[in-house]
Amino acid sequence: MSLAWRELVRRPGRFAVAGGALTLLVVLLLLLGGLLDGLYLGSTGAIRAQRADVFVYSATARDSIVRSRIEPDLREQVERVDGVEATGGLGVAMLGATVEGDDDVLDVAVTGYELAPEGVPEPPAPGTGYADERLRADGVRVGDVLDVGPAGVPVEVVDFVSDTSYLQQGALWVEPGTWRTIQTESRPDAAVADGVFQVVLVVAGEGVDAGELADRIDEATAGATSSLTRDEAVLSLPGIRQQNSVFTALIGVTLFVAGLVAALFFALVTLERTSLYATLKALGAPSSRLALGVVLQSVVVALGAVVLGGTITVALAQVIPDAVPVQVEPSRVVTSSLLVLVTAAVGALVSLRRIVRIDPATAIS
Amino acid sequence: MPALVMEGVRKVYRSGDEEVVALDHADLVVGDDEMVTLLGPSGSGKTTLLSIAGGLLTPTEGRVVVGDQVVSDLDPRQLTAFRQRQVGFVFQSVNLVPFLTARENLTVVGELAGRPRRETGEQADRLLEELGLAHRAGNLATDLSGGERQRVAIGRALMNDPKLVLVDEPTSALDTKMGEAVMELLRNEVTGRGVAAVVVTHDTRMTHYTDRTVEIVDGRLQA
Numbered sequence: 001m002s003l004a005w006r007e008l009v010r011r012p013g014r015f016a017v018a019g020g021a022l023t024l025l026v027v028l029l030l031l032l033g034g035l036l037d038g039l040y041l042g043s044t045g046a047i048r049a050q051r052a053d054v055f056v057y058s059a060t061a062r063d064s065i066v067r068s069r070i071e072p073d074l075r076e077q078v079e080r081v082d083g084v085e086a087t088g089g090l091g092v093a094m095l096g097a098t099v100e101g102d103d104d105v106l107d108v109a110v111t112g113y114e115l116a117p118e119g120v121p122e123p124p125a126p127g128t129g130y131a132d133e134r135l136r137a138d139g140v141r142v143g144d145v146l147d148v149g150p151a152g153v154p155v156e157v158v159d160f161v162s163d164t165s166y167l168q169q170g171a172l173w174v175e176p177g178t179w180r181t182i183q184t185e186s187r188p189d190a191a192v193a194d195g196v197f198q199v200v201l202v203v204a205g206e207g208v209d210a211g212e213l214a215d216r217i218d219e220a221t222a223g224a225t226s227s228l229t230r231d232e233a234v235l236s237l238p239g240i241r242q243q244n245s246v247f248t249a250l251i252g253v254t255l256f257v258a259g260l261v262a263a264l265f266f267a268l269v270t271l272e273r274t275s276l277y278a279t280l281k282a283l284g285a286p287s288s289r290l291a292l293g294v295v296l297q298s299v300v301v302a303l304g305a306v307v308l309g310g311t312i313t314v315a316l317a318q319v320i321p322d323a324v325p326v327q328v329e330p331s332r333v334v335t336s337s338l339l340v341l342v343t344a345a346v347g348a349l350v351s352l353r354r355i356v357r358i359d360p361a362t363a364i365s
Numbered sequence: 366m367p368a369l370v371m372e373g374v375r376k377v378y379r380s381g382d383e384e385v386v387a388l389d390h391a392d393l394v395v396g397d398d399e400m401v402t403l404l405g406p407s408g409s410g411k412t413t414l415l416s417i418a419g420g421l422l423t424p425t426e427g428r429v430v431v432g433d434q435v436v437s438d439l440d441p442r443q444l445t446a447f448r449q450r451q452v453g454f455v456f457q458s459v460n461l462v463p464f465l466t467a468r469e470n471l472t473v474v475g476e477l478a479g480r481p482r483r484e485t486g487e488q489a490d491r492l493l494e495e496l497g498l499a500h501r502a503g504n505l506a507t508d509l510s511g512g513e514r515q516r517v518a519i520g521r522a523l524m525n526d527p528k529l530v531l532v533d534e535p536t537s538a539l540d541t542k543m544g545e546a547v548m549e550l551l552r553n554e555v556t557g558r559g560v561a562a563v564v565v566t567h568d569t570r571m572t573h574y575t576d577r578t579v580e581i582v583d584g585r586l587q588a
Contacts, residue, residue: 003476006464011464276463280477281445282454283473283477284474286442361416363460364412364416
């Protein structure tokens with residue numbers, strides 16, 4: 001091991017090619033992860049923030065919030081199901097809005113709610129709302145009045161909340177009556193009557209399994225509802241599942257290429273070291289020790305690439321335009337870094353067979 | 366007790382249906398403080414004999430004993446441990462580790478055998494002093510001259526206090542003067558330590574530095 005370490009310290013240039021390639025791959029990996037997180041978090045915040053365990057949609061809506069309608073009598077059936085502790089209505093209207101006195105149109109997700117999500121206070125007074133930080137980034141300030149939708153329904157911003165975006169639009173959290181007014185005046189074809197919500201959120205009683213409760217609700221409503229757990233509701237948002245699959249595949253391919261780079265580089269290095277390894281074996285070095293040295297070198301080179309690549313990615317994230325939703329999450333950086341290190345170690349182990357096959361007798365012949 | 370005993374050692378390589386006998390019933394005994402030259406032309410089997418004696422190759426037939434260790438009975442893992450502790454090698458092309466210093470090229474032998482670092486370091490310093498290389502201890506192998514490298518290689522061969530040192534063509538890459546200096550040094554370092562040495566060469570000018578000469582022709586030792 002100390003041999004491998006000394007070579008790394010005394011001949012760093014020898015590992016520059018692999019280090020450089022791995023650094024670029026780490027940057028790519030972290031940017032892909034950052035994009036995935038940015039898209040995921042920016043699309044799902046309003047749903048992830050909910051405290052409810054089960055989301056109840058009308059069966060015909062195919063798990064789409066905007067298509068779903070839950071009438072008051074259907075909600076009563078849901079409330080009577082054993083294991084339901086509390087319910088709350090939820091409705092979302094995706095619209096444009098302008099700050100009074102300004103022509104710029106902002107994308108907002110007007111969200112009428114009864115149960116306060118995580119980080120959002122109880123529903124505000126009619127005609128007022130809590131705006132997501134994304135709207136603050138767009139220039140909205142507390143006290144601004146947003147004219148929402150084509151009808152220009154006024155909503156005064158009274159405070160800001162964070163991580164509650166919905167499909168890349170900043171949420172504007174309002175009480176149900178304000179949402180209904182905006183929905184009805186902006187989308188007369190999709191008007192909602194009093195007491196009607198798009199989705200009913202259900203808080204399960206203590207010890208009640210959310211999945212089982214969802215099944216019981218659908219059974220109790222004789223199939224008039226389609227109930228999902230919160231995680232399922234997040235994944236049912238438009239494009240989320242596909243987006244996750246695509247990015248996960250891209251991240252997987254990038255990791256595979258990183259492993260391939262490590263494997264090829266150290267296979268070549270091992271080939272070049274055949275004579276040295278034969279000598280060391282003749283002096284009594286076991287193959288396992290030499291292989292461990294190669295793995296150590298690969299992991300250290302990968303570690304350097306992770307540090308350098310991570311720094312470059314953080315710097316890049318600062319200059320990437322806001323329109324590109326890159327979000328560098330510490331948990332993602334840690335996970336990706338560990339995966340790169342493991343991949344580099346596994347890649348280097350490809351040389352093990354070659355090392356084992358080096359005949360120490362060649363040192364003397 | 367002899368440092369090396371070889372009895373009826375035979376080494377056969379197979380090449381398709383053909384058998385190539387590299388060493389044919391070799392018998393050799395080297396005393397515990399004896400220095401022997403193994404003289405023979407290229408392809409005569411002297412390297413094969415040296416490799417078998419050093420546990421780098423296993424014989425097809427016969428018995429090999431180094432000190433009190435029957436080498437011919439050892440499996441590859443045991444042979445690795447044997448080479449760590451019982452024999453020293455001086456390779457024809459020196460084969461120092463290029464990114465290690467002269468001192469580290471010696472201490473690496475102790476590291477491989479798992480010996481205490483301090484003990485290994487002290488022994489390396491002692492050997493480098495004897496070899497006249499104390500002032501070059503911190504220089505990388507690549508910065509040493511050919512003669513200095515050869516001396517470091519001799520020191521490395523003695524680092525594990527071996528019973529037997531096996532030396533492969535020590536003068537082949539050196540001019541006569543340098544070759545004689547290396548043989549002289551080898552002689553001085555080996556004798557008096559209770560260490561035996563087998564020096565393989567085809568250079569008849571160097572045979573007078575050793576106690577006796579054994580010739581090998583076509584895999585057979587000549588009496």
